Amino acid sequence: MKKRIIIALILLITLTTITSDQKIIFSIFSLKKITIENNSLLKENDIKKSLEPIYDKNLFQLNNKEIKKILLQNSLIDSFKIKKKYPNTLEIEIFEKKPIAILFDKKQKFYISEKIDLIDYNMLNIDNNLPYVLGNKDDFKIFYDNLRKIKFPFNSVKKYILYENNRWDLETLNNKTIKLSPQNYKDNLEHYLNLINKKEFKKYNLYDYRIKNQLILK
Numbered sequence: 705m706k707k708r709i710i711i712a713l714i715l716l717i718t719l720t721t722i723t724s725d726q727k728i729i730f731s732i733f734s735l736k737k738i739t740i741e742n743n744s745l746l747k748e749n750d751i752k753k754s755l756e757p758i759y760d761k762n763l764f765q766l767n768n769k770e771i772k773k774i775l776l777q778n779s780l781i782d783s784f785k786i787k788k789k790y791p792n793t794l795e796i797e798i799f800e801k802k803p804i805a806i807l808f809d810k811k812q813k814f815y816i817s818e819k820i821d822l823i824d825y826n827m828l829n830i831d832n833n834l835p836y837v838l839g840n841k842d843d844f845k846i847f848y849d850n851l852r853k854i855k856f857p858f859n860s861v862k863k864y865i866l867y868e869n870n871r872w873d874l875e876t877l878n879n880k881t882i883k884l885s886p887q888n889y890k891d892n893l894e895h896y897l898n899l900i901n902k903k904e905f906k907k908y909n910l911y912d913y914r915i916k917n918q919l920i921l922k
Contacts, residue, residue: 734760736792743798745828746780751798754778763788771796779824782817803830804858807837807844820845839866847872850890856897871914883912895919 738755740748754774758766768786771794775781780800787795801817806825815823815834820841835858837844843866851858863875872889874882880900884892892913899905905921912920 732791733763734792735763735766735794736760738794738796741795741797743800745800745803745830746778746798751775751778751796758794763790763792763794766794778827779822780827782819782821803828803834805835805837805844805864807839807841809840814841816841816844820848835861835863837864837866839864839872843870847889851893854890854894854897856893879909881910883910883914885913885916888916889913 735758738752738759740751743751754777755771757774758770766788771786772784775784775796775798781798782801783799785797785799787797789795801819801821801823803815803823804818805816807814807816807822813825815825815828815830816837817823822841844864847864847866860876860878861874862877863873865873865875867873869886871886872884874884874893876882882893882896895913896911899911908921910920910922912922
């Protein structure tokens, strides 16, 4: 309550102009400072630059929808929180999308997030530690969701490859290739996970499940 009274007093004291259409202008409440928090991939200055159109706007009248429209043009931003600190500061907490792979779809190239959102490839430079996806977003989303259900170790994957018959191959960081059947690939991968740590199977680099009810090892 005290805070509201103080703000009301400031409003009365700092009244500067009444325009012809009776709008009250309070220069002290013009937005002068924006702070950015929780960003790790995006540069603070780049975010602030994108928000230049809202500088000097009255903080009381500033619409969150306008801020949302600007921020969500950035494909790396998943969500955000806004806090107005009167008289002239805006605090924004950024929640970034986490890139999990690099998607090659025909001649296009994107980062792809945990939620399987596409991220502009030119925004980042973190290729070294991410697996490649040779396929398309929609099919990969289904495949990735099913792999999550069986708790497949994604950090072991070097490459996901989708073929025209809707069949996937996986290549791992330790040079294993897993050729999956189109229909039963969850069962294939669960079987693979049961075998891979057994001593007698460590020597094999190819696990071929393409023929139903068979596993070919090489």
